Amino acid sequence: MHLPNYKEAKKREKMPYQTVDYQLNSSLKNKYQGKTYFLKTYGCQMNEHDSENIKAMLLELGFLEVESYEVADLILLNTCSIRENAHNKAFGMLGRVKHLKETRPNLIVGMCGCMAQEEGVVDEIRKKYQWLNFVFGTHNLYDFPNILDKAVEEKKQTIEVYSCDLDIVENTPVVRDRTYKAYVNIIYGCNKFCTYCIVPYTRGSERSRKREDVLKEIKDLMDSGYQEVTLLGQNVNAYGKDLYEDYGLGELLGDIAKMKVPRIRFVTSHPWDFTDRMIEVIGKYPNIMPSIHLPVQSGANCILKKMGRRYTKESYLELFDKLKKVRPGIAISTDIIVGFPGESEEDFKDTLDLVKYCKYDNAFTFIYSPRENTPAAKFLDNVSLTVKEERLYQLNEVVNQYFLENNKKLVGKYEKVLVEGRSPKKKDMYFGYTESNKLVNFTGDHISVGTIVEVKITDAKTWSLDGEFYG
Numbered sequence: 001m002h003l004p005n006y007k008e009a010k011k012r013e014k015m016p017y018q019t020v021d022y023q024l025n026s027s028l029k030n031k032y033q034g035k036t037y038f039l040k041t042y043g044c045q046m047n048e049h050d051s052e053n054i055k056a057m058l059l060e061l062g063f064l065e066v067e068s069y070e071v072a073d074l075i076l077l078n079t080c081s082i083r084e085n086a087h088n089k090a091f092g093m094l095g096r097v098k099h100l101k102e103t104r105p106n107l108i109v110g111m112c113g114c115m116a117q118e119e120g121v122v123d124e125i126r127k128k129y130q131w132l133n134f135v136f137g138t139h140n141l142y143d144f145p146n147i148l149d150k151a152v153e154e155k156k157q158t159i160e161v162y163s164c165d166l167d168i169v170e171n172t173p174v175v176r177d178r179t180y181k182a183y184v185n186i187i188y189g190c191n192k193f194c195t196y197c198i199v200p201y202t203r204g205s206e207r208s209r210k211r212e213d214v215l216k217e218i219k220d221l222m223d224s225g226y227q228e229v230t231l232l233g234q235n236v237n238a239y240g241k242d243l244y245e246d247y248g249l250g251e252l253l254g255d256i257a258k259m260k261v262p263r264i265r266f267v268t269s270h271p272w273d274f275t276d277r278m279i280e281v282i283g284k285y286p287n288i289m290p291s292i293h294l295p296v297q298s299g300a301n302c303i304l305k306k307m308g309r310r311y312t313k314e315s316y317l318e319l320f321d322k323l324k325k326v327r328p329g330i331a332i333s334t335d336i337i338v339g340f341p342g343e344s345e346e347d348f349k350d351t352l353d354l355v356k357y358c359k360y361d362n363a364f365t366f367i368y369s370p371r372e373n374t375p376a377a378k379f380l381d382n383v384s385l386t387v388k389e390e391r392l393y394q395l396n397e398v399v400n401q402y403f404l405e406n407n408k409k410l411v412g413k414y415e416k417v418l419v420e421g422r423s424p425k426k427k428d429m430y431f432g433y434t435e436s437n438k439l440v441n442f443t444g445d446h447i448s449v450g451t452i453v454e455v456k457i458t459d460a461k462t463w464s465l466d467g468e469f470y471g
């Protein structure tokens with residue numbers, strides 16, 4: 001048994017990482033043929049992509065996916081720790097699963113992902129969720145088949161969570177959710193330690209994949225007809241710093257752009273590490289999509305300082321302006337936290353002012369949620385929940401107004417859209433995303449999923465556009 005340990009998780013040692021290849025223990029191949037699984041994924045794109053790896057490992061073991069957890073032989077929750085409500089959702093699901101387990105004792109239940117890396121969560125599981133069969137963390141995802149099998153064979157709770165990052169594992173199998181757009185990890189972990197954030201403890205230190213491994217994965221995706229790749233990392237701007245002297249995200253983006261990948265995206269960029277080289281490359285290659293997620297968190301310098309964000313409102317705006325200038329029509333989205341400990345009315349007003357300047361195309365807004373073991377959890381929090389809720393409401397009113405305003409500017413224009421399928425709400429329409437990452441529902445006939453088409457925009461809503469197929 002290995003339990004998570006925050007002291008270990010905090011260590012950032014300069015160690016060269018080994019790159020090793022994934023290998024399935026051959027005795028496990030198809031061992032579970034005829035069994036079914038239900039996998040529930042919470043959290044960010046990184047978790048979604050991890051789940052694509054988990055699905056492929058389950059397939060190797062012989063499992064088939066089912067849509068309802070009530071009929072599955074195995075239920076696995078891939079969890080997120082970022083805010084309290086992510087926690088509550090996962091524990092709520094465990095509550096529902098417990099009832100099933102009472103009537104079906106052979107049901108296997110497991111938990112993985114970021115919550116598995118939390119000391120407090122694992123303590124609680126050991127005390128109150130003895131019936132949970134296995135837990136594994138983000139650092140030993142590749143070992144999932146062995147952990148599952150051990151839990152089944154030994155018939156006792158199996159907890160295998162490593163606090164430190166181990167090797168980088170290449171060639172983990174993957175079953176992608178889509179056949180036309182794909183996630184590609186370029187860097188794992190985070191070294192930024194923003195004072196509110198749990199990610200550096202749940203995902204370990206920054207480790208880049210070798211450029212040849214990234215480029216090979218993208219080449220294979222292109223050979224299979226993929227139209228879009230999204231490069232993933234908690235802070236993609238730090239790509240390469242741990243491996244190379246003079247090869248970073250700017251160079252990597254340039255190399256991928258030259259491979260003629262139709263659409264390239266990347267998330268998430270921390271404003272602090274955003275280099276001029278990256279800006280130049282974004283300006284140079286039209287297949288790098290004009291849509292950047294640039295989380296600001298707050299518009300008040302004193303709050304940014306307490307958050308440990310390493311930039312000021314002024315330097316953020318300077319970067320923002322450079323991006324707007326280098327690619328006319330570029331869409332910029334953001335993340336904002338309200339109600340950080342000590343946030344005054346004046347500080348909140350600074351955030352509103354910044355939003356009014358940036359007129360974001362999209363924004364994810366959150367009430368600050370204290371996280372176990374993070375520095376901010378110990379800060380004096382004198383802002384009441386009612387005030388925090390009021391600020392979130394006010395902020396949402398303002399950001400929504402700009403989403404609509406920006407969308408309206410596109411009415412009458414022709415936009416390139418990557419077609420994703422029939423619109424879930426309006427079955428007679430298709431849906432897809434523009435280059436600037438805006439959702440479009442549009443009319444048309446016999447349009448192939450995964451193609452890039454031209455759509456005339458006919459109407460604008462706050463969170464989507466309407467259009468008609470043009471060509």
Ligand code: SAH
Nearest residue numbers: 196197234268295335336337366367368369
């Ligand atoms: N690596 C990304 C952020 C990933 S987490 C970056 O630094 O930009 C996604 C978002 O969740 C963050 O940008 C932040 O706005 C929000 N978030 C993180 N921790 C939070 C917390 N403790 N409470 C509320 N929101 C939080």
Ligand code: SF4
Nearest residue numbers: 190192193194197199
């Ligand atoms: Fe969290 Fe900051 Fe790292 Fe983003 S950069 S994952 S907010 S610590």
Ligand code: F3S
Nearest residue numbers: 043044080081082114
């Ligand atoms: Fe959540 Fe972990 Fe992603 S905490 S946001 S799933 S890195």
